[in-house]
């Protein structure tokens with residue numbers, strides 16, 4: 001009989017399960033599971049972002065410091081329902097890009113869980129400062145999680161204590 005695969009087999013050692021109200025749904029964050037470009041495109045479509053050529057997206061992911069996916073777990077085929085990535089030097093600075101949670105899964109605390117996971121991964125690299133460019137309608141989402149606005153009020157910055 002084939003061995004039953006656990007979450008670590010699907011998502012790697014550093015995966016994190018998300019608390020969700022429904023017992024029938026299992027949502028998992030991972031920075032180790034590979035991101036499927038078509039699934040990512042579908043997610044970006046779902047949140048209304050304009051399309052980018054897949055070969056450019058592949059390269060952007062390849063050169064990113066961190067790629068985080070949020071999957072609705074299904075042992076046959078996990079479904080990507082959230083995403084974020086970071087660029088940076090991996091030591092001093094990082095910038096977060098492309099934060100998205102599929103509309104069907106929004107409003108359940110998953111965006112917050114995704115950002116916490118991203119910051120935990122960056123903290124484990126000992127990155128000292130994290131920034132992001134928030135769309136105007138989302139600034140409050142980040143501010144509520146402790147991000148500050150830079151003086152020109154255009155960019156959110158998260159500072160770590162040295």
Ligand SMILES: CC(C)(COP(=O)(O)OP(=O)(O)OC[C@H]1O[C@@H](n2cnc3c(N)ncnc32)[C@H](O)[C@@H]1OP(=O)(O)O)[C@@H](O)C(=O)NCCC(=O)NCCS
Pocket residue numbers: 047098099100101102105106107108109110111112113133134135137138139140141144
């Ligand atoms: C922004 C986004 C990632 C939030 O994801 P989410 O899973 O709905 O967020 P959560 O449920 O974790 O929300 C956490 C808190 O932030 C609040 N919040 C969520 N979206 C918000 C917004 N746009 N503005 C202000 N507050 C917001 C929630 O009400 C919740 O508040 P609470 O803790 O007091 O209950 C999601 O709405 C999304 O993907 N949007 C489209 C893409 C996008 O705009 N990305 C950001 C680019 S900068």
